[in-house]
Amino acid sequence: MKKIIILIGIVFFVTSCSSNRFVDSWRNKEVLTFKPNKLLVIGMTDNVTARRVFEEELRREFVIRNINAVESTNVLDIEFTKSKKSENEIDEMIKTISKAGFDAVVISTVKGVEKRRSYYDNYNTLGYRWARFGRYYYWYQDIYFKPHYYDVYKIYHVETSIYYINEQDNKSLVWVGALDLVNPQTINETINKYVSKVIKQLENEKLIPKD
Template structure:
């Protein structure tokens, strides 16, 4: 898979923030036959077992999306009964899809951690090495993502020389499509040694929104 603009008046500020951010887009993809997602309701889901982190990420993502012409809402606010980290059956997922579609929601954007690497840095040489902690899980359908992973955006542990690098995926599903064609976009990102949830969440949201605007340009 190859290749998932802020408000014009704030474009310069946004670019400065992004350029200094530890959030980097590493890859993105859009299904060629997918429709334009602007004008459609998008339910934003952050898959994490930490409710504070979930609400922060979902709120920041929807704020960034809505400020740039998308129509999105937080899953925790509109569907508080949802638990993205709870393993559910195919029957439960089917019921959820039916409920969403009956309310006019076909698009779901899900962000989750795919891999975490721990590495150390030495002040003398500046070198580093990676120690994978979670293997790459590959792409799966809506059922595979919903209730299948969680995102833990904790800060570095152990010593100040030990850091963590997070690889995240934001996937967009179109529930109106056949099951094998639901996945319409993927944005892969990397966050190096996150220290402050509020800044990382906003930077992540800005990067995801900018990439989606490039994948789904206004016609």
């Protein structure tokens, strides 16, 4: 049941990132290729626009690779993701989408958000060679007196998972990938970069065909 709860734990990052990096991935070795009959792409967020953009972009990439995918906004009620659901409600949802022909789900979830701080100015590696304390103090006092000397930014730790929803436990989880989205700014750019990273990793691991 925990796997099903994770299925619903989708989040959506509402901004884009200036950079992103793939952290890690895990693939179920018992699943040789990912060939669902009908794949549901779910995004859970209060931002309906962001949800639609994400689902449409990821669906498009799967369809290009001859995988029948459908956005959850065309299947699930928009209100479904706005409140916490019981296990019974989740089970009923899964039964409903199974009857509609879906046998797999792809989900993305933000596992955590981390704040970090960096310098606006480049770090001077020659600092340790300065012989006079006065020069050292003069140079680095800006840390205290420049209001924007530090740049505080956020890193979104995002996880995407693929499940077969009608398989036994040893074959239900197909793949999990973790990415870091750094310093988000705009919706469309973040989604495009994120989806591209996920699709490329799935191709590299030979779970889906290249376009």
